[in-house]
Amino acid sequence: MRDVYRAVADPTRRRMLRMLAEVDELPLHEIAAQFPMGRTAVAKHLAILKEAGLVIDRKVGRETRYRLNAAPLREIQEWLSFYEQFWTQRLDRLKELVEENNE
């Protein structure tokens, strides 16, 4: 199972996730049609997303349909939540200063 950070590091794969977020289910050839690269390359990207658990695929007749599974993104969100304190830090400092001056 592949790292979700790495899976999401590629702009092409992020665009794929966005596509799947909007239409709920898509066969490979319809996804591939939206990109300048060949079907093989698109299939590889989807395989990487699949290994990271970000998409689920099922076979329907001769086509393989892909569906978004956003859950693994939570790992990144949790990781990020730790750093929120740092980009609100400036505001916190300012607040402290204001409070100190009020005494």
Next chain:
Amino acid sequence: MRDVYRAVADPTRRRMLRMLAEVDELPLHEIAAQFPMGRTAVAKHLAILKEAGLVIDRKVGRETRYRLNAAPLREIQEWLSFYEQFWTQRLDRLKELVEENNE
């Protein structure tokens, strides 16, 4: 300027960010001492973080000190916020069902 997603995709670089989050400022050799790889490799990772705007460096005497700059991480957070709806979706569906049953 490098993609912040790519910068953060590497576990080593994430660990570096965490280190800098905890001590506010560190010279290269002290960072390098925490990793199994050589100084050159560590310097490269820091250069990538710098290109992404995630660290700021300043020279103090013969050493180069690195400091965290978490702000660029907001881009990822904003990107993620779009997908939150998908991992709360199940709960939303459940809520809808409950509400329907109450009529």
Next chain:
DNA sequence: AGGATACGACACCAAATGGTGTCATGTCAA
């Protein structure tokens, strides 16, 4: 039945990535 379509599985390739080692230079400290 037979052709077009959708796909997986390969083999292949160029470029990026993550590491190494070395050398030259500037700075600190005895």
Next chain:
DNA sequence: TTGACATGACACCATTTGGTGTCGTATCCT
């Protein structure tokens, strides 16, 4: 002043990555 230390700038290398093309097979449609 002289040696140890910290770094930047290279040259180099193996592996991964992101792409290509081709072939075989299953499925759909007429």
